[in-house]
Amino acid sequence: MQRMTVAKAMTECLKAEGITDIFGYPGAAICPFYDELYKSGINHILVRHEVNAGHSASGYARITGKPAVCVATSGPGALNLITAIATAYMDSVPMIIITGQVNSDQIGRDVFQEADITGSAEPFVKHSYLLKRPEDTAEVFKKAFYIAGTGRRGPVLIDVPCDVQKAEIDFEYPESVDIRSYRPSSKGNGYQIKRAAVTILEAKKPLIIAGGGLFSGNAAELMRELSEKLDIPVISTLMGLGAMPTDNERYFGMLGMHGCESAKCAVNNCDTLILLGARLSDRTSAPIMLKKGLTVIHIDIDPAEIGKSVAANIPIVGDISIVLGQLLEQLNNTVSENAVPKHDEWKAMLSQSRVDKGIKQVEKGFVNPKWFIRELNNYLPNRSIVVADVGENQFWTALNIELKNGRFLTSGGMGTMGYSLPAAIGAKTAEPNAEVIAVCGDGSFQMEMPELATCVQHNIAVKVIVMRNKYLGMVREFQTNHYGNRLYAVSLDGSPSYTKIADSYGIENMLVDSKESAKEGIKRLTESNKPFLLEVAVPEMLETIL
């Protein structure tokens, strides 16, 4: 038990949780905390807009698998974080958001920089606290980290009034935590596991859909084992990309509105669907909802996701790594060595459905983005982290990037533009030795451009690839296909030269507009150990699916 201010106690809580880096932006109402932060030894990364503190923490957390921390001041600072909080919530990313609040006795009186952040963020947080009683500090932090980092992961917000930060308390960080109303399930129901095992063994055309939960639950390896053991083909959601190496013979691509033909064929023809940590949004569930006579095994940590989009015949709620462990054990006990199913015909059918339209020649002075991403693959180490933004660039990347032991990050559920660079900054901070690449369009880049300064100031060697086509390409495509080709408010005329922007930050850069220059650009980008910006001239009217 030690006497200290709440502000100091907050830094002690973070240290006790193993936090070494945090992303933030200061302001008056959070100053007592910052005054302790600088003595704490925790590395603070100053972003250039609060929303990016949230996205950076998101990128960091997705790489470490543990809750990451972002900080902002009261009022506008806190409100600027909301899009990042919602983005993390939709993609089940564990995050702790610390916000300053006006003095307790001023709350509710519309004082300067006051905003009800716990109220405003309520729809997008797993839980939130307004820390009113200084003596609750340790318990609130302990609970917040526990809630964010267990069960279905998610953001937890702690709002701390300025006077509370200055108050003195006797501090001791609790070793354990028990919340009677929060006991996430871990083991799957034994009966359902048995049913699942029997169903999988009897299936003629089984199919695994790998979701983002495999990363949250650290269970990608177990999924690969299940696929290999029983010869089950795998397709992926956008969030599950990379759970199965993209060059695996049993991997048949990504499902979804912008997914590939082989994945669609797999869903349309399978008889048993094994959903692993995938909630199946409206962009992926449509073909499944229409299918009759399909047996669905749905494994998810959140009971509310089971039966929400797709009716499940065998629902299993639990921690995916534990449930997959149980399932593999059950299968081991049930199946004898010589009766292990083989699905050669099924796989052959799926292999035939693989469509590659090849690489189209583009006009002189431009680079085909599909070719570009495939070329980039040749230079990336096995453990690379590629963060795609939102729009056409997202699917040019998702559909063509090769992932072996690396990760692919993107804003899946929320589709938040301006995610890639700050998230890449977070990922690179979490894993400085990995090659971390942000791929964005010129629309999304202009939302996140100020973060180049963060890279320079904190020496974070993120590589940025700007697919410049002078359009909000995906919206333009939408207007072409669904609004009589009336292109409106989608031209990005007036945009700057991105290489000159990089120059002004002192960031190495190159503009590439041909295969030859692109190859050189990729080489320079991957060989550099500093931040690098590559502007890729992409033809203006290219579609998402190339």
Add this chain to the structure above:
Amino acid sequence: MKHTISVLVENHAGVLARVAGLFARRGFNIDSLAVGVTDDVNISRITIVADGSDYTLEQIEKQLNKLIDVIKVKTLAPENMVSRELILIKVSCSPKQRPEIISICELAHGKISDISANSITIEISDSTNALNNFEELLRPYGIKEIVRTGTIAIQKGEAAVSVRN
């Protein structure tokens, strides 16, 4: 279809806002909502009558359970619960009409809670349907104001929605 849901929550500030907000943003319709503390002062009970299909009800239960402050959620079976609502109803009433209205009130097991020269206020606790019928009986006299608490409900027999089981 109407569902009566009994929800035990931590008795913290802001919990009601979280529950009400959840219903609003997920598009669940609330017919009535009543809150009160339980025998344990740290726990409140929210009784919600909601309208929706079985799919909606399943989602309501699951989403409520995800709120950290929610301890327990139980949908009560209509045939196996006692549900009550309290109504205060103020009706125009001349001195000549008093005997008539008082006799209606007695028939319905209501209680006269206030009387003035030209009005009468009656309180009754009963099921929502019985209260609706009663309201219709009084309508011809001229209803000045109605205040209803929303439904509260409890299971029949020994079963209890409590943290102890």
